[in-house]
Amino acid sequence: MAKASWDKEARQGLTLISPPFIYALLVLAAPILTILTYSFLTDGYLTVVRDFTWDNYIYAWTDPIVRMVMLRSLAVSALVTLVTVALAFPVAYYVSFMVRPERKSMWLFLITIPFWTSYLIRVFLWKVILGYNGVINSSLTGLGIIDEPLTFILYNVNSIVLTLAHAYAPFAILPIFIALEKIDRSLLEAGRDLGESKAMTFWRVTLPLAMPGVIAATMIVFIPTIGDYVTPELIGGGKIPMIANLIQVQMLALDDRPKGSALAVSAMLIVAVVCLIFLFLNRRFLKVRQ
Amino acid sequence: MSDNRYDRLEAAKPMIECREVHKYYGDYHALRGIDLTIRAGEFFSLLGPSGCGKTTLLRTIAGFEDIDSGVVLIDGKHMEDVPANKRPTNMVFQSYAIFPHLTVAENVAFGLRRDPRTKAEKAQLVEEALAMVGLKGYGARAAHALSGGQRQRVALARALILKPKVLLLDEPLSALDRKMREQMQVELIKLQRQVGITFVLVTHDQEEALVMSDRIAVMFEGQIAQLDGPEALYARPATRRVANFIGVMNFLPANVVSETDGVVTVEVPGLGMVELPEKQISRANPDDDGPTIGFRPETMTIVPANQTHTQPRETNATIDEVVYYGDMTYYDLRLEGAEGPNGQKARPVRISMRNVFGRDVPEVGTRVRVAWSPGSLVLFR
Amino acid sequence: MSKRRFEGSGLRIYTVLYLLFLYAPIILLPLFAFNSGTIIAFPLEGFTMKWFDLMIGNATLRQALFNSLTIAVSASILATCLGIFAARASTRFEFPGKAGIMGFIMLPMVLPEIIVAMSLLVVLLGMGVQLSILTVIVGHTLMCMPYAIAVLSTAFGTLDKSLEEAAYDLGETKWSAFRLVTLPLVMPGIISSLLISFTISLDEFIIAFFLAGNQPTLPTYIFSQLRFPKAIPMIMALGTVLVALSIILLALGEYFRRRGNARIGAKPTGGFL
Numbered sequence: 001m002a003k004a005s006w007d008k009e010a011r012q013g014l015t016l017i018s019p020p021f022i023y024a025l026l027v028l029a030a031p032i033l034t035i036l037t038y039s040f041l042t043d044g045y046l047t048v049v050r051d052f053t054w055d056n057y058i059y060a061w062t063d064p065i066v067r068m069v070m071l072r073s074l075a076v077s078a079l080v081t082l083v084t085v086a087l088a089f090p091v092a093y094y095v096s097f098m099v100r101p102e103r104k105s106m107w108l109f110l111i112t113i114p115f116w117t118s119y120l121i122r123v124f125l126w127k128v129i130l131g132y133n134g135v136i137n138s139s140l141t142g143l144g145i146i147d148e149p150l151t152f153i154l155y156n157v158n159s160i161v162l163t164l165a166h167a168y169a170p171f172a173i174l175p176i177f178i179a180l181e182k183i184d185r186s187l188l189e190a191g192r193d194l195g196e197s198k199a200m201t202f203w204r205v206t207l208p209l210a211m212p213g214v215i216a217a218t219m220i221v222f223i224p225t226i227g228d229y230v231t232p233e234l235i236g237g238g239k240i241p242m243i244a245n246l247i248q249v250q251m252l253a254l255d256d257r258p259k260g261s262a263l264a265v266s267a268m269l270i271v272a273v274v275c276l277i278f279l280f281l282n283r284r285f286l287k288v289r290q
Numbered sequence: 291m292s293d294n295r296y297d298r299l300e301a302a303k304p305m306i307e308c309r310e311v312h313k314y315y316g317d318y319h320a321l322r323g324i325d326l327t328i329r330a331g332e333f334f335s336l337l338g339p340s341g342c343g344k345t346t347l348l349r350t351i352a353g354f355e356d357i358d359s360g361v362v363l364i365d366g367k368h369m370e371d372v373p374a375n376k377r378p379t380n381m382v383f384q385s386y387a388i389f390p391h392l393t394v395a396e397n398v399a400f401g402l403r404r405d406p407r408t409k410a411e412k413a414q415l416v417e418e419a420l421a422m423v424g425l426k427g428y429g430a431r432a433a434h435a436l437s438g439g440q441r442q443r444v445a446l447a448r449a450l451i452l453k454p455k456v457l458l459l460d461e462p463l464s465a466l467d468r469k470m471r472e473q474m475q476v477e478l479i480k481l482q483r484q485v486g487i488t489f490v491l492v493t494h495d496q497e498e499a500l501v502m503s504d505r506i507a508v509m510f511e512g513q514i515a516q517l518d519g520p521e522a523l524y525a526r527p528a529t530r531r532v533a534n535f536i537g538v539m540n541f542l543p544a545n546v547v548s549e550t551d552g553v554v555t556v557e558v559p560g561l562g563m564v565e566l567p568e569k570q571i572s573r574a575n576p577d578d579d580g581p582t583i584g585f586r587p588e589t590m591t592i593v594p595a596n597q598t599h600t601q602p603r604e605t606n607a608t609i610d611e612v613v614y615y616g617d618m619t620y621y622d623l624r625l626e627g628a629e630g631p632n633g634q635k636a637r638p639v640r641i642s643m644r645n646v647f648g649r650d651v652p653e654v655g656t657r658v659r660v661a662w663s664p665g666s667l668v669l670f671r
Numbered sequence: 672m673s674k675r676r677f678e679g680s681g682l683r684i685y686t687v688l689y690l691l692f693l694y695a696p697i698i699l700l701p702l703f704a705f706n707s708g709t710i711i712a713f714p715l716e717g718f719t720m721k722w723f724d725l726m727i728g729n730a731t732l733r734q735a736l737f738n739s740l741t742i743a744v745s746a747s748i749l750a751t752c753l754g755i756f757a758a759r760a761s762t763r764f765e766f767p768g769k770a771g772i773m774g775f776i777m778l779p780m781v782l783p784e785i786i787v788a789m790s791l792l793v794v795l796l797g798m799g800v801q802l803s804i805l806t807v808i809v810g811h812t813l814m815c816m817p818y819a820i821a822v823l824s825t826a827f828g829t830l831d832k833s834l835e836e837a838a839y840d841l842g843e844t845k846w847s848a849f850r851l852v853t854l855p856l857v858m859p860g861i862i863s864s865l866l867i868s869f870t871i872s873l874d875e876f877i878i879a880f881f882l883a884g885n886q887p888t889l890p891t892y893i894f895s896q897l898r899f900p901k902a903i904p905m906i907m908a909l910g911t912v913l914v915a916l917s918i919i920l921l922a923l924g925e926y927f928r929r930r931g932n933a934r935i936g937a938k939p940t941g942g943f944l
Contacts (some may be wrong), residue, residue: 006357013764020753020816020828024776025894027813032788037795091689093776094682109925114693116870116917118892121910125696128703128711135699169693219781227783234897244785251789252881261793264786271783354836375839387837391855401841403851452841 030144039261048257056262066246066263070270073243076157077226080164084221085214086167086174092213096180108177115170123234126163130235156240163235164225171224172217179213180206215282223271243267296519298331299504304366305330305456305488306351311360313346313512320346321597322512324360327384328490328505330455333482335491335499338509339535345460347509348492352458353377362402365455379456380449384464386441388448394420395429397444402454419447422481450485459491463498472561496536500524524586528574530670533584540639542628544583544669554669558583560628560636561605564664571669581671587642589666591658592621592652601661609656610638618642619651623660697914711903715897722908732909735892738804739873742888746811747819747868753812754819754864761820762827780817784877787813792881802884810878815868822867826860827853859927866924870917889913 042051060066095107114122129135137149183206191201229244236242241249247267252261306328313321321343328334336344349355351362353374362369364378364514380401381434389397398416405412420426423443436444443460450459462478463471479502482489493499499506500520507517516528527533530541544556552568561583593604611622620642641660645651652658704723708716726732760766761773778789791810800806830853838848876890883891893909896902 009745009764010766012907013760013766013769016756016760016764017766017769018756020757020776021772022819024778024813027776027791027809028779028782028787030793032786034794034797035790066684090682091686091795094686098682109921110690111693113918114697115873116921117914118890118893118910118917119874120876120890120897121700121906121913122696124897124906125699128699129695131712134712136712142714166692166696169689223781224783227785229785229891230692230894244783247785247789248881249791257793260789264789268786283758352840354840373839374836375842375844379840381837381840383833383837385831385833387831387833389834389837389852400838400851404842448837448841 034256035261035264038258039265041258043128043256043258053258056258057266059259060266062263069241069243069246070267072157072240073226073267074270074274076160076164076242077222079157079161080168080225081218081222082204083161084165084168084172085176089167089176089210089214092180096177108174111173112170119167120230122167123163123231126159126166127235130159130162133134155208156236159235160231160240162230164228167231168221171220173244174212175216175220176210179210179216183209199275211282215278218278219275222274227267248275296504299329299584302329302331304328305332305364306490307346307359307361307363308351309363311347311350311362312358313343313355314349314358320512321350321357324512324514326507326514326517327369328456330365330431330488331486332502333479333489333491333502334505335493335506336509337496337499337506337535340494342509343512344492344494344509346512348381348460348490348596351456351490352379352381378454378571378584379458380452380454381458381460382442382462383459384448386462386465388441388444390434392433393429394425394436394444396429397433397582398429398447398451399441400448413585415451416447419451422450422484423447424477438466439474442466442474445479450481454487456488456490459489461492461494463493464495471498478502483551500536508535510535511600525666526570526668527584528572530582530584533668537586538611538640539584539588539668540641542583542639542669543579546581546583546610546671554671556581556669558584560625561603561662562627563580566639566664566667566669569671570665570667573671581669582671584668585639585666587620587640590639590641590660590662591643592641593661594649596669603664604659604661607658607660609652609654609658612654614645617645619645621652623658625660673801700907700914701911703904704911706904708859709901709904711900722904723912725905726912729905730827731887732892735889738883738886739889741880742804742807742811742879743869743872745808746872747865748814748817749808750815750819750868751861751864753816754811754823755861757816757820758823758827762830763832764826775819777820779814780821782813784875788878788881791878795882797835802882804870804883804886804888806882806884807879807886810882811872811875814875814878815871818871819864819868822864823857823860826857826863830856859930862927863924866920871918 038048039056040052040054042049042053042055053152091111095104095111097106127134131137137146140146141149186199187205187209192198196204199232226242227244228242229248232240232242232245243263244267247260247263250256254260304327306326308324308326311321311324312319315449324343324347326347336347338344342661346355349370350357350363353369359418368379389400394398394402395416398413398419402412402415407415416429417426420429423446425440425443425447426612428440428444433441433444442465445462447586459478463474466474475498478489491499491502500523505517505519506523508515508523511529516523516532518526518528523532524536527536530539533539542558542560544558547555547557547563553565554571555563555565557563564583591601606626607623608626609621610624611620613620613622620640622638622640624636624638626636630636702715703711705718705720706715707719722838725933757773757776761769788810791806795802795806833871835848838852845904874890876894879888880891880894887895889909893906896906922939
């Protein structure tokens, strides 16, 4: 009796949420549970045998090639995240602090437009820019600065990092911008008023308060880049696979679903662990939100 | 507010009756046995601090909240299975809830959608309703372009056009600035007299409740602490808590000396022996620390040095603090004879006096005579 | 004052350079699309429209476009409908497990796409489901749903709860109150949600690549053509058209959002997220 009014609201809420929830259960939870199961089974020819085994995980965690690709994926994502967030912060800061309020949405619009254009074509165009006969090389040779086209800018990790940093730029700018917008401007004046220099006020007031946005940006960039499939395929020329490419090869080209599943589950675990470590290290800043 | 109105309301039929109404939010007991009768044509206020359950009670009457036990009747009919959209009540929301995508006229006509009348008749009704709230000619305006006061008027017109038996007002004036609020208080009273509908107002502003209401229910923690007319509520608060919530009251410890035929004789340090008839005694204070005498600041006055008695009793006091308010001055006084048993200073009492042009305001430290009347005291025991 | 000016201008130059970096690929697109040379390199040779003619005459491309549009329209409508349920539930009701359920539904936003695609593929193949644009729609609806919910939650969240109560109080039913008051007020949010879902689905590659079977979509077709140097000028032309369309769609979305805001008197705010 005492809980009647609350139960009614809870019932209505649960009824409303059930269509999207059931959809996510069927299309997301069920498949992920399936690959989790597969990852403990044995591969047979063109089929999966129902024998429990740890072999797939032993493969995923000891095979030197897998380990190299995993480490490369982590390194590339970390580098991309660092570059993207570091490049994005000043832009977010400029738009939030220097642009007049009525023009802010125009700047955000300008920043987001490239993001809405075909991802594939954008990635490919970096190949055009960086390629052997690409924009940079042909311009430099045309101007007589170099005789031979530069080769170190394509088909290597640098070009992958550059392309991904470009692809995820708005994802980094927007959360930082939102965090900066939330900062009460009088706090900065208080910082100055209490005798700090401009730079120290930035360091002691602005930056800590912007941290939740920086952390959000970091996660938003890091998670999808570690699973990126297209860029290594197009820019890396297929010679520098990352974990997503490896999963695809195991699953489809080699048709070894249990090994592919173990790779996918391991990748998810790594992402989750990295995120948790990051959240743990930054829990001091995240408290700022409330 | 003539005696005529008071008598008429006294005789009017009950419009809203709440019997033993209980309401829980999870484990939180929001309404704890509300018993209440609001009469037809009355301007009734639910007054209390935030979280006391006054808004919950209003929303219960409106039908937005289900109750866990008890009965709500409106105009003699059980409301248990009547949803909000079928109840003879309409509401003015705290935020006014003016539909921003509609014009003023469309807002006012919103509730007429299912009305069988013709378009022209409806337009006529809308015009009348707008004229009634002083917004004649505003019909074509966009609702979002209105000021706070205008929004409130639209909300009133929108609710009154349906001729409800009860109009429910949820803190309707809290979003307005002081001047506007005072103006709207007067207009609301006039409007209520004009349409004759029962108004139930929720407010946390005691002044507002005193100004506007025929009767007021003061609520604390989901219960009604006192239900009375404004004068009775102010002069004879039922508990010290009610007394503190409505205006300012001074409290002095009292010793009961004798009690005969309902007349209680008390000895009050600083005031002396006082006889109090039954009507000046509030007996609903069991948990307080002993019998207490209470009086309002304006019932005690400083007697100018060259004058004699203005009121039956006089006491000597020293001025401890003077706070000048323009039209009024507040004085904190230490009454002589109210010192503690070990010679501690008397706890100051606060009195207020209207400033008279040409008369000096006494300074701190001055010894003065103060006059008061036993008839303005209340005994809490 | 002048020092502040200087700081501002330094940042401004940096931001403009950054924008140049963001736009560099897009600026190149039309250059090569109208360039008569068959190799994508400088110097440019001459003006031509033949890549556009080639594009229009390409039957596979037409099929891919048709497939992509079918997928994007279906997925955006489905995601928005599901999103309306979730947004209303999360902004108006408290229920046990709310944070967990909402977090789970929003998960595709942060999950690597390859994992969603692969696990879905494994299940579909295991169940013997024929891969087609239908399976892509299923996947895209899942991917678009969190974005739809994010946009719609803002729209529902800023709505004063008492508006709907007022309509109910004035004699409307729960449903007609929703239809007459809530729906028109969240309409800008619904349109934004449709547009964003449509754009995401139209551009989505990985799920389409693995779940479409032998049906082409625009991104998978583009991907397949990027291997052939001869096909690239036409792809540049296609990219130019797509970029132009995206900008028009976005500008339209922004226009509707502002008009919606102006109509209800809300202050112009933020933008897309």
